[in-house]
Amino acid sequence: MTEIKILKNILAANEGQAALNRERFARHGLLALNLIASPGAGKTSLLERTIDGLAGRCRIAVIEGDITGDHDARRIAKTGAPVVQVNTEGGCHLNAAMIGEALREFALAELDIIIIENVGNLVCPAEFDLGEAFKIVVLSVPEGDDKPAKYPLIFSEAGAVVINKVDMLAATDFDLAKAERDIRKINPHVPIFQISCRSGQGLDAWLDWLVRQQKDHAAE
Numbered sequence: 001m002t003e004i005k006i007l008k009n010i011l012a013a014n015e016g017q018a019a020l021n022r023e024r025f026a027r028h029g030l031l032a033l034n035l036i037a038s039p040g041a042g043k044t045s046l047l048e049r050t051i052d053g054l055a056g057r058c059r060i061a062v063i064e065g066d067i068t069g070d071h072d073a074r075r076i077a078k079t080g081a082p083v084v085q086v087n088t089e090g091g092c093h094l095n096a097a098m099i100g101e102a103l104r105e106f107a108l109a110e111l112d113i114i115i116i117e118n119v120g121n122l123v124c125p126a127e128f129d130l131g132e133a134f135k136i137v138v139l140s141v142p143e144g145d146d147k148p149a150k151y152p153l154i155f156s157e158a159g160a161v162v163i164n165k166v167d168m169l170a171a172t173d174f175d176l177a178k179a180e181r182d183i184r185k186i187n188p189h190v191p192i193f194q195i196s197c198r199s200g201q202g203l204d205a206w207l208d209w210l211v212r213q214q215k216d217h218a219a220e
C-alpha cells in the first residue's frame with residue numbers, strides 16, 4: 001500500500017511541473033514532442049532526418065534523455081540544432097522537472113519545435129507527462145509486430161505512431177497490417193507513418209504532418 005501512495009505522490013508532483021512546462025511552451029508558440037521507443041528503434045535517426053528535412057522551415061531544438069553518456073547529443077549537435085543532454089543516472093524515464101531544467105538552456109523565443117528524446121523504454125515514459133503536446137511512439141520493424149498488444153498504454157497515449165525501418169519488412173515476419181490493426185484497436189484515429197530513416201521512404205508525410213501541428217500551435 002505504501003508503495004502505491006509514493007507513486008501517486010511522485011506522479012502528482014510531476015503533473016505540477018508538467019503544467020509549468022506546458023505554459024512555457026504555449027507562451028512561445030512552441031510545439032513540444034515527447035519521443036518514446038524501445039532502445040534501437042531509431043529515435044535519434046528520426047531526429048536527424050527531421051532536423052535535416054525541416055531545415056529552413058522550422059527551428060528545432062532537442063533534449064536528449066539517456067541513462068548516461070552524450071552519444072546521441074553529439075549526433076544531434078552535428079546537425080547544428082541546439083541540443084541539451086539530460087542524464088537520468090540510472091532512471092528509466094524523463095520527468096517534467098528534468099525538462100524544466102533543460103529548458104533554461106534554450107532561447108525559446110527563437111524556436112518552433114522542441115523534441116524530447118525520452119530514455120529507450122516503452123513502459124514508464126507513458127506515465128510521466130513532460131508538458132508535451134504529443135507523445136510520438138516509434139516502433140521499428142525488427143522489434144516485431146507484437147509491441148502494440150504488449151504495451152497498450154503507450155500506444156493509447158500516442159499522438160502519432162512512426163513505424164520505422166520499413167525497408168527491412170521483406171527480411172522479417174513483421175505484419176504491417178496486423179501492427180496497424182492492433183494500434184487502431186487501442187487508438188482508433190492516431191496518424192501512423194510508415195518510414196525508413198535509412199532510405200528516406202515515407203519521411204515527407206511525417207514532415208508535413210509536423211509542420212501542420214507546429215502551425216496550429218503557433219496560431220493558438
Ligand code: MG
Binds near residue numbers: 043044072117
Ligand atoms: Mg537515441
Ligand code: ZN
Binds near residue numbers: 092124
Ligand atoms: Zn522509469
